[in-house]
Amino acid sequence: MSDLQERISASFSAQGLMATLGAQLILVAQGEVRIALLPRPELSQQHGYIHAGVLTSVLDSACGYAALTVAPAGLDVLTVEFKINFVRPAVADRFVAVGKVTKAGKTLTVCQGEVIGEQGARRETIAVMQATIINVSGHS
Amino acid sequence: MSDLQERISASFSAQGLMATLGAQLILVAQGEVRIALLPRPELSQQHGYIHAGVLTSVLDSACGYAALTVAPAGLDVLTVEFKINFVRPAVADRFVAVGKVTKAGKTLTVCQGEVIGEQGARRETIAVMQATIINVSGHS
Amino acid sequence: MSDLQERISASFSAQGLMATLGAQLILVAQGEVRIALLPRPELSQQHGYIHAGVLTSVLDSACGYAALTVAPAGLDVLTVEFKINFVRPAVADRFVAVGKVTKAGKTLTVCQGEVIGEQGARRETIAVMQATIINVSGHS
Amino acid sequence: MSDLQERISASFSAQGLMATLGAQLILVAQGEVRIALLPRPELSQQHGYIHAGVLTSVLDSACGYAALTVAPAGLDVLTVEFKINFVRPAVADRFVAVGKVTKAGKTLTVCQGEVIGEQGARRETIAVMQATIINVSGHS
Numbered sequence: 001m002s003d004l005q006e007r008i009s010a011s012f013s014a015q016g017l018m019a020t021l022g023a024q025l026i027l028v029a030q031g032e033v034r035i036a037l038l039p040r041p042e043l044s045q046q047h048g049y050i051h052a053g054v055l056t057s058v059l060d061s062a063c064g065y066a067a068l069t070v071a072p073a074g075l076d077v078l079t080v081e082f083k084i085n086f087v088r089p090a091v092a093d094r095f096v097a098v099g100k101v102t103k104a105g106k107t108l109t110v111c112q113g114e115v116i117g118e119q120g121a122r123r124e125t126i127a128v129m130q131a132t133i134i135n136v137s138g139h140s
Numbered sequence: 141m142s143d144l145q146e147r148i149s150a151s152f153s154a155q156g157l158m159a160t161l162g163a164q165l166i167l168v169a170q171g172e173v174r175i176a177l178l179p180r181p182e183l184s185q186q187h188g189y190i191h192a193g194v195l196t197s198v199l200d201s202a203c204g205y206a207a208l209t210v211a212p213a214g215l216d217v218l219t220v221e222f223k224i225n226f227v228r229p230a231v232a233d234r235f236v237a238v239g240k241v242t243k244a245g246k247t248l249t250v251c252q253g254e255v256i257g258e259q260g261a262r263r264e265t266i267a268v269m270q271a272t273i274i275n276v277s278g279h280s
Numbered sequence: 281m282s283d284l285q286e287r288i289s290a291s292f293s294a295q296g297l298m299a300t301l302g303a304q305l306i307l308v309a310q311g312e313v314r315i316a317l318l319p320r321p322e323l324s325q326q327h328g329y330i331h332a333g334v335l336t337s338v339l340d341s342a343c344g345y346a347a348l349t350v351a352p353a354g355l356d357v358l359t360v361e362f363k364i365n366f367v368r369p370a371v372a373d374r375f376v377a378v379g380k381v382t383k384a385g386k387t388l389t390v391c392q393g394e395v396i397g398e399q400g401a402r403r404e405t406i407a408v409m410q411a412t413i414i415n416v417s418g419h420s
Numbered sequence: 421m422s423d424l425q426e427r428i429s430a431s432f433s434a435q436g437l438m439a440t441l442g443a444q445l446i447l448v449a450q451g452e453v454r455i456a457l458l459p460r461p462e463l464s465q466q467h468g469y470i471h472a473g474v475l476t477s478v479l480d481s482a483c484g485y486a487a488l489t490v491a492p493a494g495l496d497v498l499t500v501e502f503k504i505n506f507v508r509p510a511v512a513d514r515f516v517a518v519g520k521v522t523k524a525g526k527t528l529t530v531c532q533g534e535v536i537g538e539q540g541a542r543r544e545t546i547a548v549m550q551a552t553i554i555n556v557s558g559h560s
Contacts, residue, residue: 085522
């Protein structure tokens with residue numbers, strides 16, 4: 001593991017919510033991060049499907065960490081804002097949130113991402129996000 | 141409790157995620173719904189603050205239920221999309237997500253909402269959301 | 281006119297687009313700016329109504345100038361991003377774009393705004409916006 | 421020209437704003453539409469660069485027409501909402517707005533698009549958009 005992978009892996013493990021959701025960090029690359037999630041009753045909305053907020057949480061994290069892979073050394077990142085569209089029913093055996101850097105700037109980084117639903121051999125986009133992330137002075 | 145309050149209360153109780161987050165439905169009025177949340181380590185991001193995705197989840201739910209209070213009888217609602225800005229650090233004793241209907245249409249309803257952080261006597265806006273919700277054929 | 285009003289008025293007059301659209305700056309206050317616009321065939325979409333992009337342009341300008349009213353002296357502002365919902369048909373005798381500051385920060389300012397359609401005595405919200413603006417080193 | 425290309429070309433020509441902006445429809449394909457624009461002083465913001473609202477207007481139109489290429493026959497489209505990020509200075513010899521369909525539904529279509537700045541041999545993304553479009557009963 002590279003320094004960056006170690007750093008993001010450690011940060012991910014420190015997130016209480018990611019453990020609560022059962023989310024797993026499955027890819028850290030320059031400008032791209034992927035997080036996987038299995039549906040569970042504890043994460044459902046009222047009809048038993050996974051809650052939109054859960055998919056949003058992991059996709060927000062994937063975009064934030066993607067931004068971190070391109071941030072200047074020693075800086076941390078914070079989500080300024082994002083927008084998400086839900087384009088298909090959230091029904092899948094596994095969900096993979098993919099965050100990618102669209103443009104890294106000195107202060108702000110823009111990411112785009114999607115949640116992919118995997119069901120058998122099928123791969124379908126369930127949600128798409130556009131996010132703005134800001135570089136901030138790092139935590140020790 | 142009115143029929144609408146009962147229906148929304150029952151729907152809220154059926155959400156696995158709201159129980160997992162420890163969220164509480166505290167107001168159901170025509171065009172406005174409020175959900176309260178206490179911070180816990182299980183809901184944190186990597187620095188111990190409440191995760192942006194948690195605040196987003198309860199605010200999304202507050203907006204969705206606000207839209208449901210003005211939906212034609214027998215219809216249910218689904219979130220089409222939303223955008224959220226995080227405007228202050230998420231540090232508070234209690235968070236209250238307030239969803240309000242801006243415009244109810246036959247097919248689509250637009251809501252605006254905010255997360256208010258309560259700390260002692262202080263009340264501050266922590267996040268603001270603009271959401272689009274669609275009326276769909278109801279679940280039995 | 282205060283210095284701030286003069287400065288925003290001069291900036292507004294320097295915008296080629298605002299002249300092309302026939303937009304008028306009608307209010308500059310601390311944290312709020314209003315721009316008025318009359319519908320004309322040159323600003324229409326394919327069915328003769330005013331183009332959504334025209335309403336967006338004046339509302340973006342109203343939000344940007346609202347942010348400028350609270351920016352530190354000597355700084356200028358740039359739009360980072362915005363989201364706009366169109367909630368009613370854009371039919372009115374006059375449109376007024378109202379931009380208001382939700383939260384002013386050292387680097388970023390979040391504004392919320394709306395386009396109000398005036399038709400006879402009626403005043404209706406036609407569009408709502410949530411925008412992020414960044415303070416940048418001023419132009420001489 | 422196919423029927424669809426003719427229909428979109430006729431609709432584009434009926435837009436007063438597109439003529440005012442000097443915008444040109446340069447591609448109509450299944451699920452993708454491109455509109456080109458040259459910068460002019462009449463379209464500027466206060467520092468002489470092209471106004472963000474102008475780029476937004478053509479990108480909104482490109483996304484709307486992209487949605488129309490996949491809409492059921494006889495239906496027209498309306499923009500429900502969009503979000504746009506400005507990721508680089510809007511400096512170019514020519515701007516090309518590219519709208520693409522992400523997911524076409526029975527009622528709603530989600531599009532993603534970008535404005536590309538062309539300067540000499542350079543091609544750079546200047547803005548990215550995520551938009552929701554609704555199918556409505558067609559105009560005669």
